[in-house]
Each structure stands twice: as C-alpha cells, then as structure tokens.
Amino acid sequence: MYRIGDPEITAVGEALKSGRLFRYVNMAGKKETSRIETFESEWAGFTGAAHCLSTTSGTASLICALTALGIGPGDEVIVPGYTYIATALAVLKTGAIPIIAEIDESCTLDPLSLERLAGPRTKAVIPVHMMGMPCDMDSILRISREKGLAVLEDACQAAGGTYNGRTLGTLGDMGVYSFNYYKIIASGEGGALVTDRRDLYERAFMEHDGGGALWPDNDDIKAPFFAGGNFRNNEVSGAILLEQLKRLPGILSDLRRAHHTFAELIEPSGPVKVSPSRDPDGDCGIQTTLLADDTGTMRDLLGRLTDAGIEADSPVDSDRHLFYNWDPIISQRGAAHPLMNPYKMEANTECRCDYSEGMLPRTRDIVARTIMIRHNPDWDENDLRQTAETINRCIQAVAGP
Numbered sequence: 001m002y003r004i005g006d007p008e009i010t011a012v013g014e015a016l017k018s019g020r021l022f023r024y025v026n027m028a029g030k031k032e033t034s035r036i037e038t039f040e041s042e043w044a045g046f047t048g049a050a051h052c053l054s055t056t057s058g059t060a061s062l063i064c065a066l067t068a069l070g071i072g073p074g075d076e077v078i079v080p081g082y083t084y085i086a087t088a089l090a091v092l093k094t095g096a097i098p099i100i101a102e103i104d105e106s107c108t109l110d111p112l113s114l115e116r117l118a119g120p121r122t123k124a125v126i127p128v129h130m131m132g133m134p135c136d137m138d139s140i141l142r143i144s145r146e147k148g149l150a151v152l153e154d155a156c157q158a159a160g161g162t163y164n165g166r167t168l169g170t171l172g173d174m175g176v177y178s179f180n181y182y183k184i185i186a187s188g189e190g191g192a193l194v195t196d197r198r199d200l201y202e203r204a205f206m207e208h209d210g211g212g213a214l215w216p217d218n219d220d221i222k223a224p225f226f227a228g229g230n231f232r233n234n235e236v237s238g239a240i241l242l243e244q245l246k247r248l249p250g251i252l253s254d255l256r257r258a259h260h261t262f263a264e265l266i267e268p269s270g271p272v273k274v275s276p277s278r279d280p281d282g283d284c285g286i287q288t289t290l291l292a293d294d295t296g297t298m299r300d301l302l303g304r305l306t307d308a309g310i311e312a313d314s315p316v317d318s319d320r321h322l323f324y325n326w327d328p329i330i331s332q333r334g335a336a337h338p339l340m341n342p343y344k345m346e347a348n349t350e351c352r353c354d355y356s357e358g359m360l361p362r363t364r365d366i367v368a369r370t371i372m373i374r375h376n377p378d379w380d381e382n383d384l385r386q387t388a389e390t391i392n393r394c395i396q397a398v399a400g401p
C-alpha cells in the first residue's frame with residue numbers, strides 16, 4: 001500500500017452508515033448494486049477485461065480461477081521458482097501438482113524452462129509478474145498455445161502494469177490480483193480475478209460462493225451448480241478499493257517516473273548491470289533491479305546501499321518467495337488430511353512430483369546475484385537525483401577504478 005487517507009475513511013464511514021455490508025443487497029426483493037459489484041465493473045473497465053470477480057484474497061482468486069479452468073487431480077500446473085508460495089499452494093488446493101520452473105534474469109518465468117517442462121499431464125501455466133515486472137508474455141503465450149496449456153496470470157504484485165499496451169492479467173485466459181496490505185493498492189486483504197470468458201467467470205463465481213446460485217441476485221449464473229466455498233469480498237473492502245482504484249493511475253505514474261529517471265541516471269559498471277525488462281514502459285516501476293556478476297559482489301553492493309540509507313534487498317533473502325523454502329511442497333505435505341494430499345492421490349501417479357535436491361540451479365544463481373532497490377512514489381526530482389547519485393557511488397565502489 002502506498003497511499004491511503006481521508007477518501008478511504010469517508011467511504012468506509014458511508015458504507016458503515018448505510019448498514020449494508022454484504023455483497024447481496026437484494027434483501028427486500030429489490031436488486032441494488034453493491035459496492036463490491038461496482039468495484040468489479042470498474043476493475044473490469046480499468047483492465048479491459050470483460051468480467052471481474054472480487055474475492056477475499058489473491059490466493060482465493062487463484063483457487064477460483066484454477067477451479068474455473070477445470071484444474072484438478074491428474075493435472076500438473078507450471079509455476080516459477082520465484083513467487084509467493086501461494087501461487088503453488090493454490091494449485092495443491094485443487095488437487096493438482098505444481099511443477100516448479102526456472103526464472104530468467106528478469107526474475108520472471110523463463111519461457112525456455114516452460115517449454116522444456118510442459119509434459120503430457122501439464123494443463124496450465126501460471127506466469128507471475130513479480131514486483132510489477134511483466135513476464136515475457138509473447139513467448140509464454142506462444143508456447144502455451146503450442147502445448148495446449150491454459151494461461152493464468154498471477155498479477156498479484158502487478159496491479160495496473162502492462163505488456164505491449166495490454167493490462168497484466170488480461171493476456172492469458174484468466175488473471176488474478178491481490179489487494180493485501182503490501183500491494184500497489186490495498187484494502188488490508190482482498191483480491192480479484194478477470195477473464196474475457198463468461199463460462200470461466202461463472203465457474204469462478206460458483207467456487208467463490210458455493211451458495212451463490214441460491215441467492216435471487218444471481219439468477220444470471222447459469223453454470224451447473226457444484227459445491228464451492230466462500231471467498232466473497234465485502235462492502236467495507238469494496239468502499240476502500242473504489243477509492244484505491246482512483247489513486248492507482250497516480251501511484252503508477254509516480255513509481256514509473258522514479259523508474260525512468262533511475263534508468264537514465266544509474267550507471268551500471270563492471271560487475272553490476274541493470275536486470276533485463278520485458279517491457280520497461282509497462283513495468284509498474286516498484287523498483288530498480290540490478291544484477292551482479294557473482295554473489296560476493298551482490299552482498300558487497302547490498303551492504304553499501306543499506307549503509308547509505310537506500311531501501312534495497314535481494315530475493316535470495318526472502319523466505320516465502322523462493323521454492324526451496326516452500327517446505328509443505330518440497331516435503332509433499334499437500335493437505336492436512338492424508339486422503340486430500342494431492343501427492344498421494346491415485347489420480348496423480350503419472351504427475352511428476354520430484355523436487356530434487358539442487359533443482360533449478362539457474363533460479364538459485366539469479367536470485368543470489370539480484371538486488372531490488374525500492375522506489376518511493378513521493379520522491380521529488382531532487383530526491384531522485386540524490387538517490388541515484390548515492391546508488392552510483394555504491395556501484396562505483398564495488399566496480400573499482
């Protein structure tokens with residue numbers, strides 16, 4: 001979350017005073033649009049998708065989307081080795097097996113790894129636009145078409161980012177977003193999914209609200225009734241998200257201003273370069289990403305940046321986002337109940353479940369050489385210039401004469 005204040009406070013107050021805190025406001029037989037439904041149509045409009053469904057989280061949106069795509073036992077889904085663990089956990093929740101793929105130097109899914117890993121059981125891929133950085137969607141979409149894979153974009157960290165002019169989350173069959181506290185726009189917790197396909201929207205809707213088909217508001221949902229859960233978002237979230245959406249273009253343009261200014265002013269040198277970007281203009285601009293030639297140089301530079309007061313870190317230090325720290329997955333404890341554990345299911349005997357020691361050497365190497373320098377959307381020109389000068393001094397110190 002970058003910005004929040006009086007407009008959100010007023011909107012939440014109005015929602016509370018209205019006494020209507022629930023998605024369905026059709027209590028007296030009179031259809032009224034709830035705040036969360038208004039957010040859904042505005043988010044669909046903002047992204048350019050035909051349909052949007054808001055849920056309680058990014059994870060809930062992933063589960064609803066995978067369910068909508070028909071993923072389940074007997075299926076493999078490819079996920080990158082650098083993403084929040086929830087991307088892979090959501091696959092297990094459907095009974096399918098996550099296959100973990102390499103990233104490339106952009107810190108997003110390596111299309112070559114996708115191509116190599118897609119096998120007869122693979123039904124879908126989840127490219128993740130980490131830290132607002134677009135994946136190589138042209139290659140991913142081409143390979144997925146050739147291999148017959150569904151594409152579910154995880155844009156949880158990339159609300160409002162674009163790739164070749166199209167909003168992240170709308171290039172594949174479905175896309176998901178998170179609005180938890182740490183995201184570009186936030187309502188504390190919350191999520192959304194988008195798709196152009198009505199059939200997928202209806203199945204996702206059914207999963208998001210197992211009893212939804214029984215509410216009079218939902219007589220337009222025609223998908224066959226199956227047992228879903230409850231991932232409904234609420235009116236207080238809706239009130240916050242409508243205000244956050246108004247802020248999003250400003251947040252993105254300020255982050256991107258920092259990104260572009262740094263791209264001009266930061267001088268990579270010697271063993272330090274700028275990481276490649278799949279779309280420098282579409283990138284959300286959350287950070288400047290540097291790549292050192294070796295881990296020692298990365299550590300040296302990161303130490304100097306931190307000492308100089310620059311907010312920077314390396315993905316190698318993240319517990320939650322690196323596949324080798326995903327204990328329930330690596331040790332194949334795929335569910336609380338043994339009979340619900342996808343790794344033990346009869347239907348999954350032909351799925352590849354081996355997460356071998358030392359797997360994904362390229363991902364391990366890249367994350368151990370990468371530094372992410374966080375941008376502040378409230379920096380003015382002077383802050384930007386001074387920060388870039390400090391970063392350059394640190395780079396020069398490790399690069400030597």
Ligand SMILES: Cc1ncc(COP(=O)(O)O)c(C=O)c1O
Pocket residue numbers: 056057058059060083084086087128130154156157178179180189190191
């Ligand atoms: C890439 C990615 N996918 C999925 C999620 C899950 O989102 P949530 O925390 O809203 O469930 C997150 C959130 O941290 C994320 O960063």
